[in-house]
Amino acid sequence: MDLRTGDKAATVEMTSDLSAELTRILENARKQLEEEFRKRLEVAVLDASKTAGASAESEREQAVVEARTQLAAQLQKQFDQTLQQNTARLQAEFEDRMNASAKQWETERARLEEEMNVWRTYADAQRQMGESRTQVEILGHFLDRAEPFAPNLAVYVAKPDGLALWKTRGSTAFPKIVSRDTIDPDAYFKTIVVRDKIVAAVCARQPLKPESLDFLSGALSLAIEAFGVRLQNPTPVAAS
Numbered sequence: 001m002d003l004r005t006g007d008k009a010a011t012v013e014m015t016s017d018l019s020a021e022l023t024r025i026l027e028n029a030r031k032q033l034e035e036e037f038r039k040r041l042e043v044a045v046l047d048a049s050k051t052a053g054a055s056a057e058s059e060r061e062q063a064v065v066e067a068r069t070q071l072a073a074q075l076q077k078q079f080d081q082t083l084q085q086n087t088a089r090l091q092a093e094f095e096d097r098m099n100a101s102a103k104q105w106e107t108e109r110a111r112l113e114e115e116m117n118v119w120r121t122y123a124d125a126q127r128q129m130g131e132s133r134t135q136v137e138i139l140g141h142f143l144d145r146a147e148p149f150a151p152n153l154a155v156y157v158a159k160p161d162g163l164a165l166w167k168t169r170g171s172t173a174f175p176k177i178v179s180r181d182t183i184d185p186d187a188y189f190k191t192i193v194v195r196d197k198i199v200a201a202v203c204a205r206q207p208l209k210p211e212s213l214d215f216l217s218g219a220l221s222l223a224i225e226a227f228g229v230r231l232q233n234p235t236p237v238a239a240s
Contacts, residue, residue, distance in 0.1 A: 190202045
């Protein structure tokens with residue numbers, strides 16, 4: 001779903017809810033004022049009748065009209081005040097909910113942008129390592145792409161005496177020779193296996209994102225294997 005469409009839909013829904021709430025409040029206020037008007041008018045008519053006493057019928061009717069006009073003005077004023085107060089309250093609620101929705105949207109958008117950047121990095125890493133012409137170039141691309149997920153990172157390559165340190169990134173010191181049995185248990189350690197043979201290893205220290213290192217280490221293994229296949233089966237050069 002388009003997130004912008006969802007955001008607009010949420011805004012429309014909130015506006016509709018608040019409009020319905022305002023309509024309900026004003027309808028209740030109108031009914032209450034009408035009932036109050038009826039009761040107060042009855043009292044006003046009775047008072048006018050008593051005041052008029054034996055006066056002419058026209059004077060009594062005039063008193064009733066004046067009482068009705070005065071009451072209508074008072075009740076209209078009360079209704080206008082109720083409308084203004086409830087409109088202001090609902091507007092404040094609407095703004096609060098809109099602000100909360102905007103913050104939630106910004107948080108979600110930032111999360112999605114970060115996730116897209118991660119997958120873009122994965123795709124670039126696979127492409128660059130796959131296009132590399134040497135194993136050194138493959139390892140270099142791996143370091144470049146893995147560094148954002150592990151600032152303190154090291155790559156080891158297989159030597160006759162074990163896994164030897166090749167290159168590092170960051171300020172952390174790494175041992176010259178390493179194995180799964182000797183590495184710090186709190187460190188990230190992943191061997192790169194190609195055709196059942198350990199050819200390299202990745203080591204990192206906190207802070208790090210292990211799921212990203214796992215993905216890129218898997219891509220590194222595939223790239224090294226594909227590179228070995230290309231060496232064994234070079235592309236024929238077309239005759240000129």
